[in-house]
Amino acid sequence: MLLLARTIGLVFVTLVACRSLSAEDIHPPNVIVVLCxxxxxxxVGCFGSKRHRTPYLDQMAxxxxKFTDLYAASxxxxxxxxxxxxxCYPPRVNLHVSDTGGAVLQPVSPKGLAPEEITIAELLKTKGYATTIIGKWHLGDQLPLLPTRQGFDSFYGIPYSDDMTPRPGKPWPDLPLMRDEVVVDAPVDLNDATKLYTEEAIRFITANRERPFFLYLPQAMPGSTRAPYASEAFRGQSQNGPWGDSIEELxxxxxxxxxxxxxxxxxxxTLVVWTSDNGAPRRNPVQGSNLPLKGWGYTTAEGGMRVPTIAWWPGTVPAxxxxxxxxxxxxxxxxxxxxxxxxxxGDRTIDGKDITPLLTGQPNAKSxxxxxxxxxxxxxxxxRSGPWKLYLPLDQVKGGWQDDKKAFAKVRLFNLVTDLQETTDVAQxxxxxxxxMLTFAAAAHADLGDDQNPGPGRRSAGHVPSPTPRVLP
Known part of the structure; x- marks a missing residue:
C-alpha cells in the first residue's frame, strides 16, 4: 500500500499498489459513460457533500x-x-455557440454536430462494439443530426434540455421522448426519467453481454429546471428539496x-466513468453545490468547469x-x-490526450x-497549466453568468493547489x-481564433436548411 498526501487540506489517501499496465495487457473493455x-x-458525498446521501457513488469511488482535477471543456x-x-474543444467543432448566438442549441435549430465528425461511438463501431445513447443528446434535433446518424445503434431519450418546453415567446414543440428517430411520447413526464433510463440501460447491458458494448448515459437530472424531477420513491426524501431528491435517485x-x-x-x-457536463448553476435559493471550488456553472470559474469524476474498472483501475x-x-x-x-x-486535430497511465495508476504518471x-x-x-490558472485581460467579457466581469480588466494568476477559491492573485x-501562460493562450488563439477572426483549426458544424420539429407521428 502506498500513502499519497495532497497539499490541499493535508488529506491523505490510501492507494492500492498496482503494476504498470500497457495497452497489450488490457483486453478491449465494455465502456459506460454516465454524464449527469x-x-x-x-x-455527492465522496466529493464533500453533507446534504445528499450518495452511498453507492461513495462506494463506487x-x-x-476519483479524478479531482478533471474538466469539462465548457x-x-x-x-x-x-x-x-x-x-475537441467546442470552437474546433463549431458548437461553442448556437445558430441564434446563444450558449446552447434550442429546439428546431438548423445547427448540430456535423455528420463529418467522428464520435467515440463511431470509433468503437470499427471494433465491433454495440453502441447506444440513453438520455439527453442536445447536439441537434434534426434527423441528419440525431445520434443514430453519429455512430449510435439506438437512442432512447430527449433530444435537448428538460427546460426547453413551450411557453410565451418560445413556440417550441412539447418536450419529446424519442426512440431512435421517432417520437414515442410528448410531452414527456420526466419524473420517471432516471428510472426509465436505468431500466433501459440494464436491458442494453444484458442484451449485449456477449459482445463489447458502449453505453453513453447522459442523465437528464438534476437538470435545468428549477424544480428537478424524481420518481415517487425518491420525491421528498432528501434534505435538499427536488435537487437533492434527483441526486439521490441518480x-x-x-x-x-x-x-x-x-x-x-x-x-x-467494463470501464465505467461517472461525471457531469458542467457545474451546478447559481440559484436563489441555492440548490446545488460546487464547493470547495469557486463559482457556478455557466462560467469559467473552477466551479463552472471542474467536474466530479469517478472511474471504476475492478482489476484495472486501482481501488x-x-x-x-x-x-x-x-x-x-x-x-x-x-x-x-x-x-x-489522422485527418483532423483531436485535443484530448490519452490518460491511460493516469487511469491505471501507473507510477509517477503525469498529466x-x-x-x-x-x-x-x-x-x-x-x-491552466500545472497548478496555475491565469485569467486573461478582457475588455468585454462574454457570458452573462460571470460573477465579476470587472475582475477581467487585468491579468490574474492563481495557484489552484493552495487556493481553490481563487482568492489570492499572485500575478505580480x-x-x-x-x-x-500568455504564450499558451496566444497559440490557442492562433489556432481557433474567435468568431470575428476564426482560426485555421476550426471545422464546420452540421446544418439542416429547413428544420422541422420533433413531434408525435
Whole structure:
C-alpha cells in the first residue's frame, strides 16, 4: 500500500499498489459513460457533500478512482457534450455557440454536430462494439443530426434540455421522448426519467453481454429546471428539496447498473466513468453545490468547469485512489479508443490526450496536457497549466453568468493547489509564469481564433436548411 498526501487540506489517501499496465495487457473493455446534467462538484458525498446521501457513488469511488482535477471543456451543456464525444474543444467543432448566438442549441435549430465528425461511438463501431445513447443528446434535433446518424445503434431519450418546453415567446414543440428517430411520447413526464433510463440501460447491458458494448448515459437530472424531477420513491426524501431528491435517485441508478455488471460477471471487463457536463448553476435559493471550488456553472470559474469524476474498472483501475493530475472529458475520446484498439482519425486535430497511465495508476504518471483552455462562447477567458490558472485581460467579457466581469480588466494568476477559491492573485509575484501562460493562450488563439477572426483549426458544424420539429407521428 502506498500513502499519497495532497497539499490541499493535508488529506491523505490510501492507494492500492498496482503494476504498470500497457495497452497489450488490457483486453478491449465494455465502456459506460454516465454524464449527469448540471450536477455540482460538491453535490455527492465522496466529493464533500453533507446534504445528499450518495452511498453507492461513495462506494463506487472506494472501489475505483476519483479524478479531482478533471474538466469539462465548457461550463454549459451543448459545447461540453460535443467536446466529450469528439475529443475537441467546442470552437474546433463549431458548437461553442448556437445558430441564434446563444450558449446552447434550442429546439428546431438548423445547427448540430456535423455528420463529418467522428464520435467515440463511431470509433468503437470499427471494433465491433454495440453502441447506444440513453438520455439527453442536445447536439441537434434534426434527423441528419440525431445520434443514430453519429455512430449510435439506438437512442432512447430527449433530444435537448428538460427546460426547453413551450411557453410565451418560445413556440417550441412539447418536450419529446424519442426512440431512435421517432417520437414515442410528448410531452414527456420526466419524473420517471432516471428510472426509465436505468431500466433501459440494464436491458442494453444484458442484451449485449456477449459482445463489447458502449453505453453513453447522459442523465437528464438534476437538470435545468428549477424544480428537478424524481420518481415517487425518491420525491421528498432528501434534505435538499427536488435537487437533492434527483441526486439521490441518480445514486440509486448507478448502484443498479454496477449491480447488473457484477451479476453478469462483466465488472472486470467494463470501464465505467461517472461525471457531469458542467457545474451546478447559481440559484436563489441555492440548490446545488460546487464547493470547495469557486463559482457556478455557466462560467469559467473552477466551479463552472471542474467536474466530479469517478472511474471504476475492478482489476484495472486501482481501488481507493485519487488522481490530482489535470485531465479533461475530452481525454475520454483517445483513451477509450486506445483501450478498444481503435485508430484515431489522422485527418483532423483531436485535443484530448490519452490518460491511460493516469487511469491505471501507473507510477509517477503525469498529466499529458501542457495547458488547458477555458472557453466561454468563442472567447478564451482562462488557461491552466500545472497548478496555475491565469485569467486573461478582457475588455468585454462574454457570458452573462460571470460573477465579476470587472475582475477581467487585468491579468490574474492563481495557484489552484493552495487556493481553490481563487482568492489570492499572485500575478505580480510570478511574471515568468504569467508570460508562459500568455504564450499558451496566444497559440490557442492562433489556432481557433474567435468568431470575428476564426482560426485555421476550426471545422464546420452540421446544418439542416429547413428544420422541422420533433413531434408525435
Amino acid at each position: 446534467d448540471n450536477l455540482g462538484y460538491g453535490d 472506494a472501489e475505483g478512482m 461550463g454549459v451543456c451543448t459545447p461540453s457534450r460535443a467536446a466529450l464525444l469528439t475529443g 445514486d440509486w441508478s448507478m448502484s443498479e447498473i454496477l449491480k447488473t455488471l457484477k451479476q453478469l460477471k462483466l465488472d472486470q471487463q 481507493g485512489t485519487e488522481c490530482h493530475e489535470l485531465a479533461s472529458l475530452m481525454d475520454l475520446y483517445p483513451t477509450i479508443a486506445k483501450l478498444a484498439g481503435a485508430k484515431l482519425p 499529458p496536457h501542457d495547458a488547458f483552455f477555458y472557453y466561454m462562447f468563442d472567447q478564451l477567458q482562462a488557461v 509575484q510570478n511574471p515568468e509564469i504569467v508570460q508562459r
